[in-house]
Amino acid sequence: MTGLNDKKMEFALEINDLTVSYKDKPVLWDIDLEIPQGALVGIVGPNGAGKTTLIKSILGLLKPVAGSAKILGLEIDQGIKKIAYVPQRGSVDWDFPATVFDVVQMGTYGKLGWLRRPGIKEKKLTKEALEKVGMLELAHRQISQLSGGQQQRVFLARALVQHAEIYLMDEPFQGVDSTTEQSIVELLRELRNQGATALVVHHDLQTVKDYFDWVVLLNVRKIAAGPVSEVFTETNLKLAFGSRVSLGE
């Protein structure tokens, strides 16, 4: 793990006292997190634990009742340029008139500002990203004709095209075939080795140890956070999920 002793290195994400509520109920209660750079971080917790809310708060999509999030030491509106977001697949209408290429190219829009249109450079970046996820051949396919795994790859490519330092992913492995799942994990490892950080909301407890360096156990409060080997224990899991869960090793 890089940078733990290096005081100059910022945390990828620094979350302080983050509290988010919905109507009367707290969804996130006083969360403190320091995510180091260059780590693959899994976020796990039961349904309604606030995992998606955490992601959305970091992106500034939700306003917290209290607390703050810092991205590489920057405030959200500055730091957001350094993050690439991969939302849940179900958050979008896949019957929208767009091809695979169109969607991935949208990832370049952030750097274009208000007036510029995507040009040669953006097209090149898009092609490269498509190649990385193995979707270049399907570049001109209408997105409604994609399988779940293919849709996920498109979303991933859309994030890759931003060449971001931090990736926030919401349940990327949900409903995806195992080949795609493996290739996504490979890709994430590659990104991590290049120094990027990935925060992934994950639903499958069985694969946490294989996929992630760090894990955050969330259930409205932060139950535990740290390296998987230290933190991903029966005790913590029981605290997060209640007594019904076990690792089944």
Place this chain on the structure above:
Amino acid sequence: MFESLSVPGLGSVVAGTALLGFLCGTLGTFAVLRKQSLMGDAISHACLPGLILAFLLFNSKESWALMLGAGISGTIATMVILGISRFSRVKEDSALAITLSVFFGFGLMLLTWVQRRPDAAQAGLARFLFGQAATLLDRDVWLLATIAIPCLITVFIFWKQFQLVCFDRSFAQSLGFRVFFIDVLLSLLLVMVIVAGLETVGVVLMSALLVAPAVAARQWTNKLEIMAILAGVFGAFSGIAGAVLSNIGKTSIPTGPVIVLFITLIVFLSILFAPARGIVWLQFKHWRDSKVLQLDSVLSNLLNLAREHSGKQNGHSMAMLKGISSNPSGVPRSVHKLLEMGLVSEVDKGLYIPTSKGAEYLNEKTSHMGAPLK
């Protein structure tokens, strides 16, 4: 300037309706994609009070004044609709219905109060309801152009933002775009388009002109740019056709309805016959796919039978194949076709075996099934 056509004034009518049709088609694309198809209908009805108040204030029937009033009224209505559904448990459809009818009713009340007559058989109201494309003058067309051109330029400039926000709002936010302003901009453009269209096609038919071209265009393309332009073309075409057809011959019929029927016809044809998304095409594909499926299943049954009875030369009868098929009546046809294609051969009278070509064919098919495509 537009006197080139035989009927005096027809030129400007055609130009006006073409321009309007194009504008509505293009902007309507976004409304439809954002699932706000009926917002246009509601806003158009809600323009009435603004129209009347403008008339009262400026004491003129000048188009620009009326349009301004209508625009303000429409904008307020938009905010009311969004406000109701956002801040209370009343859902958007009810908010639309309430705003539509209350604003319109209020406008009606104003109109009759102003005219000091309790019934509304007013030319003014009829014009608002049905438009009077037939009486478009050059001047009106220029006014239309001063609305249309900025709208279209705005769409061109902010194209990527509109596309992004319509497709994936939270992603747009995560890139740093101010989604709220983009929403406001789109809403304002919609109001402008509606105000421009009221004069030509009237309130009742406005929603068709916004919705139909986009729905039709969607059938023909998967790219947003082409959809928007195509919608514009469909709209313009309907506008022209409507203007021309309604003025042919001695008796003239109202233009608005003809335009609407034209665009409805285009939608109808598009839904049925467009390739890849048209119903007729989809049925054909379904039929063809099931034929192929049938073929494959008979061949695969034959292969399995051959494997099970290791003497490959035995061959199996039609009856046998029918027995294990889920669609026995289709078996003879499939076998015939397979013979034609050389995937199966007849070793003896009425007995069939798969050829090596047939085995290869099936092998290739199954290996392509790796990445499932819908």
Place this chain on the structure above:
Amino acid sequence: MTQAQLEIQLLAMATAVACSLCGVFLVLRRMSLLSDAISHTVLIGIVIAFFLTGDMASPWLLVGATTAGVFTVLLVESLQKTGVVREDAAIGLVFPALFSIAVLLISIYSKNVHLDMDAVLVGKIALTPLPSRRLEFGGYDFGPKSLALMIAIIIVNIGFIILFFKELKVSTFDPAFSKAIGFNPYWIHLGLVLSVSTTAVASFDAVGSILVVALMAAPAATAYLLTDKLSIMLVWSCIIGMLCAVLGYWLAHFLDASIAGSMATVAGILFGLTFFFAPERGLFSVWQRAKIRDRKFKLALLLVHLTHHEGTIRELEECNIESLHLHLRWNEYETRSVAFEAVESFCASQENKVLRLTPKGRIIALESLQIGTNLS
């Protein structure tokens, strides 16, 4: 008040009640815009029936119009079933097309007959008391025909609601469940559509299509903001509808303006007032409660924050009353105020600049943590 005035108001009230009853289900089932569509497309039913019978006052017009209404809904649904048109777009396609056909038919074939299009949209309720429109039977004058018709429709609507109350309730709030108990919600849907069509058509003569939309949406939506129970919502809806009718009439009388328009305006005003001032769901009431809740929440949060940081290295900084607002990202004034409240209620104590939990405060904090989490 003259008899004529009374009759008009009675008709207005009856229309409002009939429409409000339908409206409740339209609002709850998110079908309000169907009334907009139907109110435009009945014109074609009227036109065709008129062409067939040649008689403006024929009851067949009612039948024709109702058929048109049902036909509209079926057309919209079949469009949706193709899979390429969404519901809202389907409505926006169907009704203008049908309405256009009607307008064209009228302008081509009936130049001689005065089919007053405005009247369809805004009604002629002022003509209600006229002799030609009265129901006369056996020498007795039973009042205006339209009133009789409307009362009949109210009775039918109420009958429908009472008879099928359970089914209406289940299919409205939980259509999946109703299928599970073996009852196909589609029949109720059809019944509702039929009811809306007949009511709309009968109302047109009096109040025109625009007001029908208003009466089917506004009173019901207003009632929706006043109660959670279906039966009460129905009652409220009728009451508000009747208020619209009466107040609207007198407003029109006072201003010498359109009765239909005034009724719609009053409906809007009543809705607006309820939207802002309703006791529980009105905006102001919601804001008030939100403020109080927010305050309680912040207090609990402060205490939780203290539990998280007490005894830690950063306590001096995190729990310091000076820097607290920076950590929590609250405004300074508010932070002090909440801290003050904490101290006043003995949940926390202040030593120098640092806040510390008291036993009472700790209990509250732990309770909040329990409420917050969903441990099984």
